[in-house]
Structures are given as structure tokens and as C-alpha cells.
Amino acid sequence: MIKDRLEIIFRQSFEIEKFTEDLSIDNVLGWDSMAHVGLILALQKEFAISIPSADALELTSVKGIVQYIQGRSAQKDSLR
Amino acid sequence: MFKKKKRESIGVQIIKQLNEIVCDAVKSATWLAYRKAAGQIRELLKSGAAKLQTSVKAAFLSSFTVDPLVDFAVVEAAAHSIELQPYIAPYGQFNQELLNPQSELYRASPQLTFLLIEAELLLASDAIDEQTQSSVLSRLQGLVDAFLKNSTGVLVINTFPACPSWPLQVLPDQCRILIEKLNAGIIERYQNHPRIQILDLDALVAYAGCQNAMSPQMMSMARIPFSEAFLGLLARRIISHIIATLGLARKCLVLDCDNTLWGGIIGEDGLDGIQIGHDSPGREYLEFQKTILELYEQGVILAINSKNNYDDVMQVLNEHPQMLLREKHFASILVNWDPKPQNMQKIAEQINIGLDTMVFIDDNPAERQLMRQSLPQVEMLEMPADPSLFARTLRETSFFARVYLTEEDKNRGQIYAAQRQREQFQQSCATLEDFLKSLEMVVSIRHAGKDDIKRVAQLTQRTNQFNLTNRRYTEADIAAMSQNPAWRIYVLGLKDKFGDSGTVGLALVGIQPKKWRIDTFLMSCRVIGRQVEDAMVDRICRDAAKTGCISISAEYISSAKNNLVAGFWDKMGFEKENADAKQVRYSKQLKNYQSPQFVYLKIV
16 A cells, blocks of 8 residues: 555656666666655655654665655554 | 648647646646656757747756756746746855856856845845845845846846744744845835846745745755745746746636636526625626736736627626626627637637637636647636636736736727727728728837837737747847947837827837848737838838938748738838748838828828
8 A cells, every 4th residue: 555655656756667665766767865855755745744854864765665654654553 | 720730730749748747747746746747848858859839048046956946947837838948056156156257157148047045145144133134135236236247138036035933922023024124125126127027935935825835844855945835836936937028928818708707607597697796606706807807907808708699798798787897898709609719719810819829718628628629829727616716726827927017008908999999990981091091090100218118028029910020029138229329219109089009010220320220120910901010111211311321121030920021021112132931131222212102191
């Protein structure tokens, strides 16, 4: 589910052929430090969370992003 | 019509492709999507596959990271058929770029330069205190002076967002008060300057709301003070400056009736049943009409294109007590059961303007779709389903963006009403001679003064049909010409028994000893066929002969729209000098020049 939503964001933002967990700042064309800011904004919007800049710096792969968002949703659920 | 469609099909396809790119970006509304779209647009234009109607060179100098804003602007520009070629100054280099006459900025010779800075950046210290106003204004003046000296383009400067620094504090907000004063100083000093425009960032931020517009997170991550959503709005404001500067504003707003100008269907609900007035439902349509009337007062021509019984619609326009818009406000009213694209072409003919200067508003998506397919030149305003948002949607478009209003703009509605009367009168005359004779035309030709500069620039930008060379000039260009003794600017005014048509003719003449060159010669389409152009040519020839000039040269440069005047110089007794049909050079010897007789005109 999270991955599907991520795929939409990635397809809107970059020109990629296959969407996999292995995509990262090192192998996606156009995912540079500027685009990274845009990506964080898009993630915040899509998943309705706010991502502090210390966390943002770590989110450099699809795998990492999925884990992070899972973690954040678990947090939300436990607060409920 | 079908033939034309075929010829345009390749162009239309690419426009569709561009549209898709733009739509995708707009739908997701994220900067990254805009960034991707901007890249695709650049590729498409670079490959030569697509060409947009207009291209513009614009420079961006800023105290913050401006690249994302430029991405938004490139896409928004493409949505208006404008290719934006940006020059982005290196981060934080706006001072050097403006002050150094050899800078990359001046080498790029942009038509518009956007200087977007934060107030703090113009200050020596971080604190905004009592000395702020004079210190910021004088530093800004230094930058402006350097720009005016080294560039011939337009400079756009911003006001500073006066955001509340302590929204819930009871103490007066000194910082906000100072910034407001500063903004007032900027506006007072630079408004009405022919080469400086003010991007009222303070107003734009207020419109979006400080909390929504400013983003501490963006500031910390990317050194951009604004939120992603606000960057989109700011980009659209930038497009407005481009449209206004290049004179690309649309001239005519064409409206549907049922569920657009009023709620309900006049043919079914009747005069008493339709919704328009101060009570709801109906109030939203009154607000919308108020907005349209404001556009009318800014010189936008109004027309109606509606599927209805003619008499029903005229009854609403003339008799409904709550209507703000009346018959007199419309230059053309086409109400019938014909396809709307066909009506649209008739409206364009009646008012004598191009389809590509029109905007159409219709509540029916099927009608919009049909219009888009048949006449892609006509701009369509996508209206929201909720009519209470109609007015806001219209107010948030860049289509009618203008830098200034001329006297002609303010009176355009009456001028078109007079034109309708004139046409009715012409039909009652037996011959063209009778008509011209009884019009009692008075022509005045004079050198342009300071007050004419705006109108002269506007005429060069907006006249397409009776325009021999189609050279476009900005207000800044004209202001420079008027100071230069090597140029003469002739303007022609026309009055007749139906009223004053204002300044309707223009000639820009380059003056060298013994040799004059007519650089630009144009007449407003309203006066075509009235023989006033002959008087203008005669005046130039007489003046030239008086100063001992031997010959005058002129040109006809063919465009998509000026076929009407292809043989004009031949008719005026000029001789062809080359055989190139696209760009014909002419000259006229002035030895023993004799003025022709003017039977229909009184020349003052």
C-alpha cells in the first residue's frame, strides 16, 4: 500500500522505468539534493506527516522511505 | 475550416502533448512534478519538434534559491503558449550581476529581469530598525540605477511580505509597521516608471495567507522562504508580468448565458425563474457579473455566444432588474442554435479581432471540449462546478494582465458601441461615398508627446491586421525613441459624428539627413476602410519634403494576419525595390511632391 503510493510519487517526479525498492539517490536520474527537498515535500503531503530535516537526510532510498513511513504510521497508531 | 484543421494537425498534436505534460504537473501540484515537466518541455522545444507562439528571455536574480520557482514558471508559461528562456544568476550574486556592466545578466540581454529579494538582504545588519526605510530604499535605488544604465529591458522588483511577527502579541508589531512603510516607499517611488514593474509580493502573500505562503521548513532545507504551493502562485504572477510586458493579454471575453451569467435556463425557467440578484441562489452570479464588469472597465471587450432564443436573452439583458451586464456592454451578441465554434468565428469577424485574442467561458464541459477541438486558438477558462467560485477563478487568471491602462482602454466599451452604430448607419447609406461623406470625419496628426508613449507601445503590440511591418516595441523602447532625434513618432487621432475613436494610427519614422525610413506604419482595425491612412502618409511625405529629404523608404513584412495591406505601399505611390513577397522594400522619390485631395476628411 505504502509502496503503491510511493510509486505514484516517483513516477510523477522522475523518469523511471521500473519501480523497485532498490531505487536510491545513487541510481535515479534527477534525484539530486534539490530534488530531495521536493521529494520530502511530496512525502509529507501524501502521507500527512511532517519530516524533520535530520530524518530527511536519511531517506535516500525507496527501501528506507518505506520503512520510515511504516514506522511513523505505527507511532501514529500507538498514539491513538 | 476543415482544410485549415488539416494543416494545423501536427501543431495541434504537439500542443496536445505539451498540454498533457502541463496537465500532469498541475494535477499533482508538487514542485518535483513541475520540475520534471519543465525538463520535458525544454527537451521538446530544444528538439525543434514543438514551437510555441512566443518566446521570452527572462532573468532571475534573487537572494534565495530560485530554481524551483523557475521550474514552476517554465510550465505555467508553456500553458500560455510562451517559451520561457530563463537566465538564473548564481546564488546570492544579485549585487554583482546588476552592478557589473559586463555581467552574464547583461550579456544574456533579457526582456524582463526579476529581482526577488528579502528586505534583510539589503541591510547591513540583521535588525530591521528605524533606519531601515532609507537604507533599503537607497541600496535598491543603486541597483535600479545600474540596471537602467546597462540594460534596455524591464526590471521587476518586489515588495516585502509584511507578515505579523507576533500574531497573538498585544504590543504593536514594530517590524511589520516598518516593512509596510518600506513597501509604501517602493510603490510610491517606482510605480508608473516605464521600465520598472512592481511585483507586490506583500499583497500576494497576504492573498495566500502568511502561514500558507511562508515555510520555515523550506527555508531550512533549501533556503527558499516560500511554501511549495506559494511558489506556484508566485510563478503565475511572474507569467502575468511577462504577458503584460509583451502585450499578450487577451482582448475579448466571450460568455455563455445559462448557468454562466445567471443560474437556471432562461428558455425553461423564464425571466422570473432564473437566478440572479442579491439573495442566494443568484448572488454568486451577481458577483461574477461584477468581476466581468471590472474587466470591461479595464478595456476588455465582451461578447455573448449562447445556444438560446435570441429574444429570451435580450429580454434578460434589457429587462431583468438585477442584471449588472446590459446589452450596451457587449460588442457582439450571438444567440442562436448554431454550433458555438461557428458563432465564435462570427464574433471574431464582427469585432475584427483574432481568435487567438479571445477567452471563452462556458459552464458546459461538452461545449468547452468542442471549442478546444475546433478552435484551439481560443483560450478556455476551466470553471469550477460551484458557481460561488466563478468570480475568484476569473480574478485569478493571467489572461488579461496589463501594466497600465490607456485612455483608449478606459473608453473601449463606448468606442465599440459607437462602432456598432456606425455599421448600422453604413447599411442605411446607398454608397460608400455617401457613408464616408456623412461621417464628418476629423483627423488630427501630431508628434507623440509624453502622454502618448503607453498608447504607442500598445498599438505596436496589439495591432495585427493593418500593420505593415509588425515590429513590436515596449514602452521602454518607445520612451527611448521619443528622446532620440533620429526618430519621429507620428500619431493619428480620429473623430466623427458618432464619437471620438481616440488614437488609432501610428508611424515610427527613422530620420537621416535626406533619407527617411518608415519603420512602422499601422492603423487600428476600427478605422480600416476610412481612408485616414492616406492622410498619415501624406503628412510624413510633406514633412520629409519640407526638411529637404529626397526619398522615403518603407517596407511590407508579411505575417499570418496582415495580408490586408500587402499592396498598401503600391497604392500610396511607392515603388517596389525587390521581388521578395515576404519582405518587400519600397521607396518614394519626393521631388515635386504634391499632396492629394482629401474629400471625406477634415485634417487639423
